[in-house]
Amino acid sequence: MASNSTNDDFERLRKIHRVLVLHYVEGLSQAEIAKRTGLSHPTVNRLVKEGHERGYVQISVTSPFASLFDLERELAAAGRLKEAIVVPSASEQEEVNLRAAGKSVADFVLANLRDGDTLCVSGGLGVSAVVAALAPTRAYDVTVVPATGGVQGKHFIDVNHLAAQLASKLQGRAYQIHAPIFAGSPTERDVLMSLHTVSDVLARARDARIALVGIGSVSSEASTYFNLQGAGGPHLPDLRQTGASGELVAHLIDGDGALCDYPLNERVVALTPDEVRAIPLAIGISAGARKIDPIVSVLKGGYLDLLATDEATAAKVLENLKGTS
Structure with missing residues (x-):
């Protein structure tokens, strides 16, 4: 209960700080802030008032989490992002910090979600954390679709399960994809991608307004990527020769963010990273x-x-992006 209370307090202070900065530093009206953030005009008004009551409005905007919000702005600028969400590293256990980040994303999604939207999702622990934290207060007329094929034996982080869970919480509709995340060969991948049951789902994913995706590690064979295909999957020495640095929608990418020249990339049943970017x-x-x-x-x-x-x-990502690590 104490952890949930701390997270809730942090999320409220984040909203207060963001609204105060937009209003007093960037000079936006409350109506403009409501449009940008997805919050209602009365909510923006209450947050501004609460910021005053807490003493955050002085000569400059301040709050207990000012350093985190500064880190968010720096990370967004260095990473060419529209926005970054950085939560406190409250634990040495990565799953605890991931759950906190998932809660923040869940709140962000609800603040920006509109009836008629389509959301596409990947599988994985990150997306699972968002879905678990989601607590909508109304039904949304939305569609949720997978952005990748499925994974056998990983039910609770499988893309079909997460799409169904997300749609259920939002009281929307879910599509399922009936294909594995990796085909047996490039030719089999082309056949699967041409099937109506697969191509229709991925076409809907391409037309989504919001994508929720995890970012995968390939630094050790304990990483999720190595379990996506089972015993016939990739091996760490092979990946190191390709310069692979990470994984996005089951595609290996190198340190510069380009697709790796690796045979398994030609067998992925999923959106491409470029399609996610669009x-x-x-x-x-x-x-x-x-x-x-x-x-x-x-x-x-x-x-x-x-x-x-x-x-x-x-902080480490920012150091790396700035070339100071």
């Missing part, structure tokens, strides 16, 4: 030391509009 609001979520290099690669590739992570990870 979605109006592409949100990535990842946290932990193993994810620093993958996050840097994804940001260098310009695939995301928003990144959510924890403070320790964000």
Whole structure:
């Protein structure tokens, strides 16, 4: 209960700080702030009033989390993002920090979600954290579709399960994809991608307004990527020769954010990273030391509009992007 209370307090202070900065530093009206943030005009008014009551409005805008918000702005600028969400690194356990980041993304999605939207999702722990934290107060007329094929034996982080769970929480509609994330060969991949049941789902994913994707590590064979195809999957020595730094929608990318020249990339049943980049609001979520290099690669590739992570990870990513690590 104390952890949830702390997260809730942080989220409210984040909103207050952001509204105060937009109003007093950037000079936006409350109506303009409501339009940009997705908050209602009365909510913006209450947040401004609460900021005054808390003493945050002085000569400059201040709050207990000012350093985090500064880190967010720096990370957004260095990573060519529209926005960054950085939560406190409250634990040495990466899954705890990932859950906190998931809560922040869940709140952001609800603030920006509109009836009629289509959301596409990847599988993985990051997206699972967002879905678990989502607590909508009304039904949304939305459609949720997978952005990748499915994974056998990984039910709770499989893309079909997460799409169904997300749609259920939003009281919207979910599509399922009946194809594996990796085909047996490039030819089999082409056949699968041509099937109506697969091509229709991926076409809907390409037309999504919001994408929720995880960012995968390939630094050790304990990484999720190595379990996506089972015993016939890739091996770490092979990947190191390709210069692979991370994974996005099951595609390997190098340190500069470009697709690796690796045979498995030709067998992926999924949107491509370029197609993710074309979605109006592409949100990535990842946290932990193993994810620093993958996050840097994804940001260098310009695939995301928003990144959510924890403070320790964000600081290292920023150092890397600035070339000071």
